[in-house]
Amino acid sequence: MAVSQRAMFKFQLYVAADSLNSAQATANLGALCREYLPGRHEIEIIDVFLEPQRALAENIRMTPTLLKVSPRPARRIIGTLSQTQRVLDTLGLSARVA
Amino acid sequence: MNRDPPPDAKSGRRALPDEAAESIDSVSGTDAVGEISMVIRALRDADLRLQELTAGEVDSVSDREGRAYLLQPAQDRWRESEAEKHRTGAETLLRFAAAMDATSDAIYLVDRSNMRFIYVNEAACRSQEQTRAELLALPPAQVFGLAPAALALAYDALIAMDTESNPEELLSRGRDGGRLWLEFRRRAQRSGERWSIVTLVRDITARKEAETRIIHLNRVHAVLSGINTLIVRVRTRHELFTEACRVAAEQGGFPMTWMGMVDRSTMKIVPAAAVGMSREFLEFVGEKLSLQASAPFGQTLTARAIREGHAVWANDLEAVSNVVFRAELLEAGIRSMAVFPLVIKAEVVGVVALYAQETDFFHAGELKLLTELTGDIAFAIDHIAKQERLDYIAYYDVLTGLANRSLFFERTAQYIRGAASRRRKLALFLIDLERFKNINDSLGRPAGDALLRQVAQWLISHVGDVNLLARVGADHFAVVLPDIQRVEEVARQLETTLQAFLGHAFVVADAVLRIAAKVGVALYPEDGTDVDTLFKNAESALKGAKTSGVRYLCYAQEMTVSMAGRLSLESRLRQALERGEFALHYQPKVNLVSGELTGAEALLRWNDPLTELVPPNSFIPILEETGLILEVGRWALNEAVKDYRRWRETGLRAVRIAVNVSPLQLRNRDFLSEIERALGADAAAAAGLELEITESVIMEDVRLSIASLRAIRALGVRIAIDDFGTGFSSLSYLARLPVHNLKIDRSFVIDMTITPEGLALVSTIINLAHSLKLNVVAEGVETEEQSRLLRVLNCDEMQGYLFSKPLPREIFEAKYLRTARAGE
Numbered sequence: 001m002a003v004s005q006r007a008m009f010k011f012q013l014y015v016a017a018d019s020l021n022s023a024q025a026t027a028n029l030g031a032l033c034r035e036y037l038p039g040r041h042e043i044e045i046i047d048v049f050l051e052p053q054r055a056l057a058e059n060i061r062m063t064p065t066l067l068k069v070s071p072r073p074a075r076r077i078i079g080t081l082s083q084t085q086r087v088l089d090t091l092g093l094s095a096r097v098a
Numbered sequence: 099m100n101r102d103p104p105p106d107a108k109s110g111r112r113a114l115p116d117e118a119a120e121s122i123d124s125v126s127g128t129d130a131v132g133e134i135s136m137v138i139r140a141l142r143d144a145d146l147r148l149q150e151l152t153a154g155e156v157d158s159v160s161d162r163e164g165r166a167y168l169l170q171p172a173q174d175r176w177r178e179s180e181a182e183k184h185r186t187g188a189e190t191l192l193r194f195a196a197a198m199d200a201t202s203d204a205i206y207l208v209d210r211s212n213m214r215f216i217y218v219n220e221a222a223c224r225s226q227e228q229t230r231a232e233l234l235a236l237p238p239a240q241v242f243g244l245a246p247a248a249l250a251l252a253y254d255a256l257i258a259m260d261t262e263s264n265p266e267e268l269l270s271r272g273r274d275g276g277r278l279w280l281e282f283r284r285r286a287q288r289s290g291e292r293w294s295i296v297t298l299v300r301d302i303t304a305r306k307e308a309e310t311r312i313i314h315l316n317r318v319h320a321v322l323s324g325i326n327t328l329i330v331r332v333r334t335r336h337e338l339f340t341e342a343c344r345v346a347a348e349q350g351g352f353p354m355t356w357m358g359m360v361d362r363s364t365m366k367i368v369p370a371a372a373v374g375m376s377r378e379f380l381e382f383v384g385e386k387l388s389l390q391a392s393a394p395f396g397q398t399l400t401a402r403a404i405r406e407g408h409a410v411w412a413n414d415l416e417a418v419s420n421v422v423f424r425a426e427l428l429e430a431g432i433r434s435m436a437v438f439p440l441v442i443k444a445e446v447v448g449v450v451a452l453y454a455q456e457t458d459f460f461h462a463g464e465l466k467l468l469t470e471l472t473g474d475i476a477f478a479i480d481h482i483a484k485q486e487r488l489d490y491i492a493y494y495d496v497l498t499g500l501a502n503r504s505l506f507f508e509r510t511a512q513y514i515r516g517a518a519s520r521r522r523k524l525a526l527f528l529i530d531l532e533r534f535k536n537i538n539d540s541l542g543r544p545a546g547d548a549l550l551r552q553v554a555q556w557l558i559s560h561v562g563d564v565n566l567l568a569r570v571g572a573d574h575f576a577v578v579l580p581d582i583q584r585v586e587e588v589a590r591q592l593e594t595t596l597q598a599f600l601g602h603a604f605v606v607a608d609a610v611l612r613i614a615a616k617v618g619v620a621l622y623p624e625d626g627t628d629v630d631t632l633f634k635n636a637e638s639a640l641k642g643a644k645t646s647g648v649r650y651l652c653y654a655q656e657m658t659v660s661m662a663g664r665l666s667l668e669s670r671l672r673q674a675l676e677r678g679e680f681a682l683h684y685q686p687k688v689n690l691v692s693g694e695l696t697g698a699e700a701l702l703r704w705n706d707p708l709t710e711l712v713p714p715n716s717f718i719p720i721l722e723e724t725g726l727i728l729e730v731g732r733w734a735l736n737e738a739v740k741d742y743r744r745w746r747e748t749g750l751r752a753v754r755i756a757v758n759v760s761p762l763q764l765r766n767r768d769f770l771s772e773i774e775r776a777l778g779a780d781a782a783a784a785a786g787l788e789l790e791i792t793e794s795v796i797m798e799d800v801r802l803s804i805a806s807l808r809a810i811r812a813l814g815v816r817i818a819i820d821d822f823g824t825g826f827s828s829l830s831y832l833a834r835l836p837v838h839n840l841k842i843d844r845s846f847v848i849d850m851t852i853t854p855e856g857l858a859l860v861s862t863i864i865n866l867a868h869s870l871k872l873n874v875v876a877e878g879v880e881t882e883e884q885s886r887l888l889r890v891l892n893c894d895e896m897q898g899y900l901f902s903k904p905l906p907r908e909i910f911e912a913k914y915l916r917t918a919r920a921g922e
Contacts, residue, residue, distance in 0.1 A: 016158035016168055048158060048166040056164030063158045063166070079155040 025064035321350035339371030411436035498554035506568030742786030784814030844878025
């Protein structure tokens with residue numbers, strides 16, 4: 001865990017312009033990172049309307065979709081990310097919450 | 099949006115997203131993707147179900163080619179938000195009214211079509227001190243203080259521009275009268291077909307003040323450093339003042355500045371330098387500004403700064419009253435001013451006044467720096483003064499303030515060059531005060547010093563130009579007259595000046611002193627062509643004058659005297675009495691109407707065998723000085739009485755003889771008995787004698803004079819006041835004087851025909867004398883015109899060259915006394 005504590009979490013969040021769910025996902029991800037990964041996260045927001053090819057390359061078929069790029073293993077979560085605990089579990093960050 | 103996990107009632111499947119995420123994650127691979135694509139395609143037209151499937155948390159789905167499709171609810175919300183974006187202007191603003199009320203900037207929203215307020219926020223209401231309802235009812239133009247047309251025009255320009263206006267800064271007055279800096283931003287916004295203008299007003303006073311302070315402080319710093327460099331450089335006070343004013347103007351941006359010194363003796367201010375000030379202002383400062391609190395202008399900033407010893411300022415000239423020339427200053431654009439005292443050793447010696455075009459210029463920071471600055475200037479003044487004092491001692495006599503010998507030599511050398519180039523003569527006088535050592539010994543050194551200072555002042559007032567004077571020794575003064583046309587003129591002037599000097603009463607240590615002076619004269623080019631030679635020869639002439647008893651001597655004449663055996667005038671005068679060299683001449687007095695001889699004045703003459711007849715002016719003063727006058731006067735008195743008696747006895751027409759009495763005689767205790775002795779037992783002799791006493795002598799000690807004169811009159815001798823008009827008679831005493839005749843001084847007789855005032859004066863004297871029952875004699879009558887006027891004025895008698903000059907006794911007797919008798 002020592003390694004992962006220092007590791008940077010890189011996320012890609014695929015959104016559909018400024019539609020509501022996407023906006024909520026963006027806000028939730030931001031809040032979550034500030035609280036659980038302060039100083040060690042990078043978030044890239046990708047608008048599927050503006051960059052459809054990137055979404056296609058990553059096989060993103062719905063928005064909002066969160067892609068955890070690193071650390072491995074890669075994970076993806078579809079939705080507004082409002083259920084914090086479940087998102088943390090999926091990202092492998094739950095140990096810190098307890 | 100913390101929803102509970104959506105129920106799986108309809109689909110029977112576990113709810114997304116988590117499950118979906120996991121499933122996607124777990125099945126990541128082309129098959130899974132293909133599967134989802136299938137699902138998507140299948141549900142393409144049934145997005146409602148997809149939403150159910152995704153618990154409404156998905157916005158968009160993409161097809162195989164990556165084309166994203168927005169799901170219906172997201173589309174609705176999108177449209178809504180787009181509409182929101184375009185719904186700017188009034189409605190949006192109104193929606194944010196609460197937020198706008200929270201800001202401290204004043205916000206005004208105006209409808210262009212009707213030029214009315216649509217909305218004003220809380221800050222706007224506060225700044226206008228109105229309720230919202232009141233403010234909304236006001237025309238915007240009125241609130242912004244603009245003409246309605248101008249405001250409309252400005253709005254239209256803004257609408258045409260379609261961008262936010264550049265922020266404008268505006269200085270205005272706050273409700274409390276203070277200065278208020280406001281920043282205006284305006285923006286036009288369309289709402290439907292209507293345009294509205296948002297005006298945002300921010301109070302930037304604090305920021306502006308800070309900026310201004312920095313600018314002002316920088317200016318003051320510039321002055322400070324400019325003047326500090328100056329102080330190191332300048333050598334004279336004048337230069338310091340002039341340059342300091344210039345620095346204040348050029349580097350400090352003070353358009354007006356002046357500096358002045360305090361004159362403690364008059365409690366006035368003497369302006370020393372100025373920039374931008376009018377001549378009238380400086381004259382006013384010099385003449386009218388008084389430092390006394392009770393004086394008419396004693397409460398001005400300048401007077402207060404000097405009295406209180408600290409800076410006094412006014413940061414808004416429009417709001418103060420105790421500033422002189424306020425209207426002029428305001429007109430010149432001056433808005434604030436400060437006056438700083440120049441303090442040396444806890445004493446205010448001067449003042450610096452600075453005027454700024456800005457209201458509110460002088461704040462704590464500026465005042466502190468400028469006070470520091472004036473401290474530096476005061477230090478420089480003190481330093482220069484000390485330096486000047488050193489220079490001064492090198493060139494001036496500290497006691498009298500006159501030039502000393504070396505400066506006098508420098509100046510005279512310069513005057514000689516000037517005289518040489520103009521081919522003029524130059525005279526150098528060396529003056530010695532007689533008996534000065536006695537005065538120093540008997541009255542003390544301080545009295546001697548005081549006398550020297552008074553003599554210096556007397557010389558300054560008589561010579562007129564202090565640069566021509568010097569004190570060159572303990573009791574020696576020197577005068578140079580750099581432009582002489584005629585030497586005779588110099589001699590005559592010197593004569594009258596010496597007479598005046600002798601007549602002047604110096605009051606030292608409560609003693610009245612009359613000081614005689616001896617003068618040695620050297621002339622350029624005759625007696626020398628350089629200053630050293632001239633001075634040496636003047637010294638030699640002075641020595642000669644001292645030993646010979648004459649009052650002044652020219653270097654060339656000094657030679658004559660030395661050839662005459664260096665016999666002192668005094669001893670020659672003594673011998674003259676023994677040898678019978680004195681004689682009485684008689685000048686007739688006649689009745690102005692009848693022309694009849696009424697009497698004669700006996701005048702003392704000296705038949706000096708060396709120089710023949712010596713003018714009375716050059717030996718009578720010496721008789722006075724030496725006290726010989728007592729003996730000579732006694733001789734004259736006896737001689738006159740003898741002559742009168744002889745005239746009577748020999749059958750000549752015996753007219754009354756007037757004999758002059760000197761001050762020394764009058765004060766002599768034995769004088770009365772001398773007269774008695776002269777008259778002898780002959781009772782009739784008194785009828786032939788008249789004593790002439792000058793007015794100034796009588797007035798010197800009126801009480802004593804009255805007593806003496808009464809005693810004389812009791813003997814039957816008549817008394818005349820001589821030289822009337824030259825003393826300072828008080829009318830009350832004049833009426834009490836036991837005198838018979840009043841003799842009008844020749845100077846009045848001369849003036850009488852020159853000016854109306856002169857005529858009026860003589861007329862007044864005659865009337866006055868007549869009202870006191872005095873007989874009036876006019877002296878020095880030389881013209882028919884004078885004689886005619888005197889007749890018109892009812893003058894009784896006259897005496898003068900018109901009728902006859904003084905004549906030797908024999909001639910007088912032959913001419914007047916015999917013929918008169920023959921005519922009888």
